[in-house]
Structures are given as C-alpha cells and as structure tokens.
Amino acid sequence: MGVAKVPGNSFGQAFKITTFGESHGKGIGVIIDGCPPRIPLLNKDFVWEMARRRPGRGPFDTPRMETDQVEILSGVFEGLTTGTPIALYIHNRDAQSKPYEILRELFRPGHADYTYFKKYGHFDFRGGGRSSARETAARVAAGVVARLVLEPLKITIMAYTLEMGGIRAVRIDPEAINRNPFYCPDTDMVDRMREMILKAKKEGDSIGGIVEVRINGCPAGLGEPVFDKLSADLAKAVMSVGAVKGIEIGAGFEAARLKGSQNNDPIIPAGFKTNLAGGILGGISNGDDIVLRVAIKPIPSIMKEQETIDRAGRPARLKLQGRFDTSAVPRIVPVLEAMVAIVLADHYLRSKYGQLIKQLNG
Amino acid sequence: MGVAKVPGNSFGQAFKITTFGESHGKGIGVIIDGCPPRIPLLNKDFVWEMARRRPGRGPFDTPRMETDQVEILSGVFEGLTTGTPIALYIHNRDAQSKPYEILRELFRPGHADYTYFKKYGHFDFRGGGRSSARETAARVAAGVVARLVLEPLKITIMAYTLEMGGIRAVRIDPEAINRNPFYCPDTDMVDRMREMILKAKKEGDSIGGIVEVRINGCPAGLGEPVFDKLSADLAKAVMSVGAVKGIEIGAGFEAARLKGSQNNDPIIPAGFKTNLAGGILGGISNGDDIVLRVAIKPIPSIMKEQETIDRAGRPARLKLQGRFDTSAVPRIVPVLEAMVAIVLADHYLRSKYGQLIKQLNG
C-alpha cells in the first residue's frame, strides 16, 4: 500500500485552490487561498455555472439530480471577499451507491479503478470516489471566483463543443452555444450531434469529442519563464480533468506540417496579422486571442458487456448498470472554462497586472 | 515594467530542478534538489545525452559549437550522490552575440521577443536570453540524473521523430533511431526527411514535426490525484519546452472520434488487450507502455524577409542572419526524453516506489 509523499490536491501559486470530497461522500468543496479582498461575491453568483455543469440537462446526461447549491463557508463578509481563504461547499444529495455494489470486485475498463487499486491497494467502488467527475463541480465553483478576479481585465472565456462523435461545428456563433444542450456553436450541427448521441445511447455505447476554448481580451504579459509558461500551466490544468487525452494551442498539431514562413505570425503595429500561435509566444500571452483545443475521450461507462478482471486478477465479464452520461463532452465544457479561468487568475495575480486590480478594486 | 511575484524556474516536488543561465551569458546550469543519496554519478555520465542535444550534429543544425561539458559543482562525493543538492554547470563557449546587434530594436516574429518586452519592458536581444533553446541543455543534464534515479525500475524512455516536414515514419525500429541525425525510427524515411530539410534550408525556411515518446516498463501507480496526475505533469513538462504546441496521450485526438466500446482497453489477467489509453488511466500509470506525441512548430528563425515592428511600434522589415537550425525537431528529441524522465523520477519519489529505491540503493 503506498503513501503519497507530496499530495496533489492543490493547483495554482497565487490563486491557489485545494479541492476535497468524493463522489458518494457527504459533499465536495474547494478552498481558494489568494483571492484579493473586496470583490463582491454572493451565493447566487454560482448558480449559472453550476447549472451548466449539472447533470440532468438533457436526455443524454445522467439522470442523477444534484441541485449543486454552493455554500460559502468563509472568506466573505457583508458580500465582499476579505482576502482570507474562501471555502465553498456543495452537498451531495442524490448519490446512489447501491448500483455500484456489484463493482466492489470488478475493475471498470477505461476507469481509474484499476490504477487506484494498484496504487493504494483499494479503490472507491462507489462511482470512483475522488476520481469521479463529480470532483469537477468544485472546480467550476472555483472558476466562478477566478472569473471575478479577472473582471478588471474584461476577458471573455468561451468554450464550446467543436466536435462530438465526429460531427464538427463549421461556424462559431457565440450566441448559439448556450441555446443547445451540447454547447455547440453551430446551430446547423445541433441536430446531427443529437442524432449521433442518441444512436450511441441506443447502442449502449458512448462518444467523445473536441472542445475549443477561446479567450478574448487577455493582455500581453501573462506567463512565467521557463517552466510556468502560460501554455504549460494551461496544459496541466486541462490534462488534470478526467477524460482529457490531448491539448493543442493555436495551430497545434497542424503547425508540425507548416513552414516557418507560414507559421510565424507577422507583427504589425496593430498586433499580429495572423494567430497561428494561438495567443501565446515563448509561453507568455501576446495580447491576441488565446485558442486551445482539448481532446475528450468517449466516456468509459458503457452498457455493452466488457471484458475485465476482478481484484484477484481473474477474468470476468462486466455489464454496467447505473446512471451515466453518453458523452462527457457537453458537461466538460464549463469545467474547462473554469480551469482556464483559474490559470489566468493565477498568472494575472502573479504578474504585473496585480497592480491594476489594486487600482480598480482598492 | 512587471515583477513576477512567484518565480517559475523550478519544476518538480520531490525531484526538484531549478535551471538558471542565459543563451549568451557565462553559462547555464541546474540545481537538483531531492536526488536520493548513494547513486553513482560522474562527469562522463552526461556525455552521451549532451552530445545528442548538442548543435552541430549535421549540416542542418546551427554551426554554433558547444562542447557542453557538464561540471558537477556539488552533491557528489567520491563518485556517489550524497542526498544534498546537485549543482550542474555548463559553460557557454561559442556564443556570438554580434549578429544579434541588429535585433536590438526589432521583434523577431514567432519568438518571445515581443512578449518578453511587453512583460518586462526589455528583452535579451542576444539570442533570446533566458527564452533561448540553450536553456534546455540544463534540462538534458538534469534528465541524466533523473534516469539514474529511475534505474531500479528498469524503465526505457525512447523518443523519436515520428514526423518531420510532413514525412512520417511508418516503422518504429528502436535500433534505427540513433543511426541518423534526425532520430528517425524508420530507416526508409531518413533520406526523405533529409531532402525535406535541405529544401527548406535552401529556401531560407524551416520545418516542424511530431515527436513520439514511448516509455516501457513503468510500473502501475505513478501519478497523484487530482491535479498532479501523471498525464497533467507530463503535459506541463512537455509544453514548457519552447516550440511545443500540442501534446496527446495514447489515442489522443483520435480518441475523440472513437466510441467507448472501441476506446476502452479491455482488461485481461495479463494486463490490457489494447493500449489506446497510452498507459495512463485516471492520471495514474497502469503498467502498460506510456505513449505520447508532441507537436513541434517550425523554428521561427528563418532567412526570408519578414514583416515586424520595432520597440516603438513602427513597421519594419527583418531579414535574419546568424546560425540557426532548420528544424527544432531532432534536437528537441533528447530534451523531451529528459523532461519525461524528470516527471517520472519526481512521481517515482513521490509515490510508494520510493521504498524500492531504498532497498535497492540503500
């Protein structure tokens, strides 16, 4: 049985979050240490983002119902942050551990059961425990605060489903995103995405996709040489979300096939002529839109029978029952937005713009 | 002018490295804090890896000549590590700052000049200073020590040029990799890669590519929930290397188009039937090969005339002169290997395998 010597439940240096809680425990939460004082913050500020992440938005999501109300336990006085740690807590209300009883002995393929067992000698068969996507509710709550920290910069962080089950959005219409349950930015593709997801659901299968995140209005200068590059921290933040298998910035993997003369964005007095860099040069934001794409694998919980083994290593057949999403994609959209906001808030407080916040909020 | 409040020149928690030095300063180096005691370490242990990264290996690399001898300043006594910080230092010998004089006023497109200027109010016109690829020599030196730390695990870390300038290796022959200047694992593609690079050089242009890293023999259990997942730290480590624009693990972006039934690697008593996960589940190594691919942009230093601006924001034309690689790809191969080794050594020391090292090295 192993013991982690340096725990890994915190993220960030200046805007530092520590999440806690398990899928089927009492609840989940997050401590934010480093939020500047005097920022207005109320319980209701969390409602919109929590609703976006919440299960049960459509026929394709898990029917698990969570109101996901965020309770502020500390750090706020008379509606303003005080500069002390902000503790946010979300009760688990609808956890049904029963269907998981069958899993006490079997590892679910594609899940963390096997690796947790190898690492810790046990695993939380009740929905994955700490490795459950439920943990991301705490991240979304922290993301709400991160966005408030960023407010003086007038940044827009917009994530959307660029592709799901192979169906790719052609047009990016910001207005469209929140008008469909898939956060698809292309109204013409919504029906095709729906078909694709219904088909997979019917087959007892699941689908993946690609989420694109676009940050507008980020000033030049965020990011620290040499290891804490903005790109490096974005990559870590995004990869720390379950189901993510890849990230690219700007032209990304396509850049590998371009020539320097094609890929170097020419600089003009107004900024950059093109944005193949995706808004980051040398690990530091360049003032242009930051653009990144994230690969999401198909959700591993499927209804089809699967080959697996039990704790003793004996072969077994597994047919899952329970309440699962058919794709992680839509619900991961607000989570990725939150993680990006957290990285930006952290770097914003780490860099020279820290002075701005004082003038504006002071 | 900004001031970074939390500096970013360190990486790792248990095997912690801090690099220092600039491209055209006296030299570069690294402090390794956390290396276990009693590991044999001599100056000559660095020769092979430093040679692999060193410029001047072929007609396509910068003719800048560096012997890149690593000097051990501390942490080793009678040929054994002592458990105290290991300081490694590499003198800069052949830095020619002169050709850069012309750049005192102009930002090189695709480089960090613009963003450093925006962040700090100045930039090191002599080859990028701290943002130069020269800094990676220190990482390669640290990687050598990381590999020694990992030795008890009998891990093999193998990186190679999967693709360069659009030419893709078809076969992966480990024997081939070090037999050609491109670290191409497919002998049949070496000539085509050479052609491609010569063509680009002739045109005064540059090319990018994709590096694949494959880790064999990594035990299950490395990686910490929830933010310090092995995948998350690999992503950060890799993205912190200049010129990297994307990373994917296992099926990566391809997984976005698969169904759960296709992407879930079935578990059998012997391990996993397939390895679309790329050796990592829930952020923790699963005992299978860890596989990742890294997108490298074309080197931004090209001989073609480019559009840019000067420090005052006025439009300008820039035609670079100097000694540049035509592609970053080959020389980045040992750097990525080093970064991967550093991440693994860090997680190895953080997790239960720490006890192994004691038994084996104690």
Added chain:
Amino acid sequence: MGVAKVPGNSFGQAFKITTFGESHGKGIGVIIDGCPPRIPLLNKDFVWEMARRRPGRGPFDTPRMETDQVEILSGVFEGLTTGTPIALYIHNRDAQSKPYEILRELFRPGHADYTYFKKYGHFDFRGGGRSSARETAARVAAGVVARLVLEPLKITIMAYTLEMGGIRAVRIDPEAINRNPFYCPDTDMVDRMREMILKAKKEGDSIGGIVEVRINGCPAGLGEPVFDKLSADLAKAVMSVGAVKGIEIGAGFEAARLKGSQNNDPIIPAGFKTNLAGGILGGISNGDDIVLRVAIKPIPSIMKEQETIDRAGRPARLKLQGRFDTSAVPRIVPVLEAMVAIVLADHYLRSKYGQLIKQLNG
C-alpha cells in the same frame, strides 16, 4: 490596499494543512492533504482535544460557549482515511458580534487591528476575524489527525504551563497536568496560579506565561537540511500562533552563557549523557527528548482604559467590553501540542520513516 501574492494559509509539505474561517463567520475548518490511507478516524476522536482548547473551562476563560464539534466532510470512508483530502469543519455557534460594534472605528492595542488595517485597508472588527485565536480550533483538529499519523512511532507529546504570571512550576508531574484548569504540571503551584489569575481578572488586566513542550520517543532522523530543519519548522509553527513572542530549544537562551565543554552533550553507547541540545542536533532529531519552551504574552484584551487611535488617526480612549480570557496560556497549551504534532507528522512523512507507516498501516 494590498494584495497578497502568495497566500499564507497553508503549512507543511507532506502533511499539508490549510485552515479557513473567521471568528464571527459561519465556522472554521481545515483541509488536510497528505494523510496516509487506512488510518481509523471518527468524529469522536476529536472530542478530547477540542474540549481541552474550548473556552469556558473555568472562571478565567471567556464565557463564550462553543461545543466545537468537528464534522468530517471528506476523506474518510467506513471509518478509515482514504488518502484523499480530509476536510474538517467546526460551526461557530455562539459568536456575539454585537459587543464589537464599538470597535468598528478603534484599534485595540496589542491586537492585529492596526496592522491588518495598514495592510488591507480594512479589518474585521468582529473579534479579529481571521486573526482571532478561534482559528486555532482548526489547528487542534488537524493536530488530532497528525497524532494518529504518528501513532506507529509511539511518540508522546506533552505540553504544560511551566510558568504563568511569574509563578513557575518546580516539579513536572505528567499526571497533574490535566487535573487542573491551567495545565500546570506542579500540583503545589496550582493555587498560586489561580490567585494570580484572579487578581489580574479583578484588576481588569491579563497575564502571560511560558509553555514547555516535551516530546518523548521521537526517533533520530527527523528534519531536513538546510532550511527545513526540524528546529526551524518547529520555530515557525510555534511563532505562527498568536500571542507567542519567543521560542527556545533545549538549553535555549541559557546555552548562550555556557561553554562548549558544558553544552556539548557527551555521546555514550546508550545515547546522550545530558540533553542540553533539546533533542535536536544540526536540525535533525537525535533520538533524545525534544524540549522547547514558548513565551506567551499577556492577552491584549484588558478591561482597563487604554490609549489608542481611530481609523482616521485621531487619539481616542478605549475601554473594552466583552468576553475575554484573562490569560492565553492554558488554552494555548493544546494548540502548541497540535502544532508540534503537525510538524512531526510532516517530517515523519517526509523522511525515511515513511516506509514504516506503510508496513504498519499497509
């Protein structure tokens, strides 16, 4: 108005605690990240230590009544720690903010009001907010878990009131400590301490004292060169408790007047002949009893009229009303024990004894 760039609400590297909450907010709590898995932990484990710190134990303590029940929000499943973050929460029930209204404008001498105002541009007039001694309840709760982590080592951590109001214990009788409200180890001095405190209370004044902490059974080898010496971390932990103004280890300030031949503890096969070092050599535990003494200032909340200024800097007279302890000493005893336990647990997990825990708890 300032913004802290690197927040300071966490302590520890391997056993890492982050406290949150304010004196007159909803409650206070702590997240423990890094606690090993499979340690039995129940709500009732906190009762004894929380009771020792709780106000209202005698006529000399603040009559504020807090049940101080610790609620485990996460990290425990079926009565065992899981290795995930343990969130502990204590509701504030009896906070009376009203008497503090008068303090909205005046700085209390000897308190943090003035410095918080200078730093943040505001201060929490309701009992000090975050700077209140109430925050230490979270530390005591974390200390309970730290002690469980240390259990395999069979360490005894014993703190007691060596001196209060100038009355000094002569004999150290471990049995006596918990039999009187002052944690005085010398039964003969209990009445004199009581007289002293009643006299001060009657005068509307307060008194300070010295707490001694004695750790028995700590193995040699805890502490890290060169900055994270065990002595250095103990000093920081102890000094981070409000009202502490000094710490000495072993002979402490007395050692300054000894000669080397007097102060060097001779080494014999059985260990050390004397223990003037206080159990720590070169920052590392030497296997002998660790002994430290902590100076506690008189509590600054007194009923006598005091000279002060208001927020605008105008002179004022202040006569406090409210519920205050007459001395911080007795209630600080369990807090110092907790902090010492936290430091030891942290270093225990950082050092070679980490392997022991696995064998014993695995």
Added chain:
Amino acid sequence: MGVAKVPGNSFGQAFKITTFGESHGKGIGVIIDGCPPRIPLLNKDFVWEMARRRPGRGPFDTPRMETDQVEILSGVFEGLTTGTPIALYIHNRDAQSKPYEILRELFRPGHADYTYFKKYGHFDFRGGGRSSARETAARVAAGVVARLVLEPLKITIMAYTLEMGGIRAVRIDPEAINRNPFYCPDTDMVDRMREMILKAKKEGDSIGGIVEVRINGCPAGLGEPVFDKLSADLAKAVMSVGAVKGIEIGAGFEAARLKGSQNNDPIIPAGFKTNLAGGILGGISNGDDIVLRVAIKPIPSIMKEQETIDRAGRPARLKLQGRFDTSAVPRIVPVLEAMVAIVLADHYLRSKYGQLIKQLNG
C-alpha cells in the same frame, strides 16, 4: 538508509533561494529566483558582506583563509538584474580535509555527525559537509541581493553581539559595531569580550552569546496571515542557521512576566508609545522598529577531550585538532542580517509594496 521525499534546500516564496555545495567540495552557491529586473548588481557588491563573514578576521577565528569571491553566473546583463534566476558561486580554496580523516569513525559531540548518520547512514566527515557553517556564505551572498531589493524602502538592518560569554553590551552605538572584531555595539565591552574569548581559547573551550537584530524603517504591512506571519518566517529563517537555539521578538520571554496593561503598546497618532511588541502585531509589521534576539550556543568544536562513540556504537575519546573558531557569535552576525534581509525581501515582494518597486525601479 533514508530518502527525503521533499527536499529542504530552498527558502522563500517570492524571493526564493536555493543553496548548494559542501564545506570541502568544489564550492558553494545559491540560486535566487524571483529577484525583480533592472536592479544594479556587480561582483564588487558582495565584497563587504563576504568579508564580514569571512574567517580569519582575528586571532579567535579559524585560520582557514577563503577569499570568498562571489562569481555571478547568471541573471545579470550589463550590470543589471534581468528578472531571471541569479546564480552566485563561491569557490572553496582553502579546504583542508586531512585533519578530518581521524573523524571518519567518530561522532563529534554537539555536531550533526550523529544525526546525519542516523538519517542517511553516512556523514561527511570532512567538516560536516552540507551541515557546515560554510553553507552560510551562500546565504550572505543572497542577503546582499535581498538588501538591494529592499532599497526602495530605505530599511536599515543592523545586527550586533548583544552578549558573548556572559559579557553584555550596555550601550548600543551603531558606529561601534564594525570597529571591533566582535561586532559589539558597546566600545566599553570590547576588551572584556576579548579577554573572555582568549581565556576560552586557552582552555581549549568555546563560548556562545546573544545577537540582537534591529530593523529600522520597515513599513507596516509585511507578513501574511495565518502561518506565514512575518514573525513565524523570521523564526524559521533564524533557527535554520546552525548553532541557534532560541529566538525572541520584542519583549520576548520577558513578556511572559508582564501584565497586559504593561505589555500593550499604547497607540498614538505618531505610532506607538512603546515597542514591547518588537514591531510585529498579529504577525504583521506595524511600522515600528523590528527587534529580535537570537541565542547562539558555544561552538561544539573544542580542543578538550570529549566522550563519544564510533559508528559501531563503541565508546571512544575524542580530542579534536584543526582550525576552529572559539565562538560562532561574531561570524554569525552577518549571517543573521542576511537571513533577516531575505525574509523581508520575500514578504516585501509578496505584499502590496510590490507596486512600489515597480514605480521606483520600473
């Protein structure tokens, strides 16, 4: 044999130092990460402070001769810091390992030999290796840079020998300090200190003392709640220096015997009427002089025969030969000044004054 899981060779969060090197290795050094850009820094800036710490200043110091020239390896360009890591290196020139050969098997009482052996299974018999006071040369070099960071604040940090061998300075005359080899601030006591030290030397013995540090001009507002109090970080910094056995701030241990009405410094429009707090309230600087006293034990290397054991645990007699100081006190004075400067620079960069530096150095 143990393995430290989280290395302890770094100090600071925003102004972060990592030292390396051993007493009898090639040299010692320090990396400073987080120093703001554009601060003038030359090799000669180190001369004065290095000379103050250097051995061989008087007949009472070790005759080991070190020129202790500080070489700047990185982070400075054209005489200005660049904001990148500053690497400082000091060659060891006069290390004589020979006299230590006899110590290969015996633990020196009062030294770290015994505890290093217990922790690591080996110890550096050549003068203590990493635990040697020689490591403090790197701290003094870092302190020079810290002072430059603090320059905009016009802070004065003054340390002096308040007491040595029982002889206590009565008057504090800043002019006197650097005019005698003991850094004694009271000219009348210099001869008596000299006598005391000569007497001890003759007896083959050693003496300790008390160093007082006084910081003038520190603005209110430095220090972070709740663990990273300015007082807590000062305590850790000071205790991390070998030979230190105690620290007190302001009235310190004396405060334990005062009443609240005596110890509460009344606040007046001009500041504070008295300064028993020693310039720190609630862990945050209050604008008054910061005053701390540090207890230094007698140097453990004495010429008298001592009782000890060998590695196998067998009793032995030890009579040291070599070059030792008779008291650590004078040479520790600049080291403590340096550590205090480092803590202040760190908190200065962490807190609101960060904006000042930009305006002044920008």
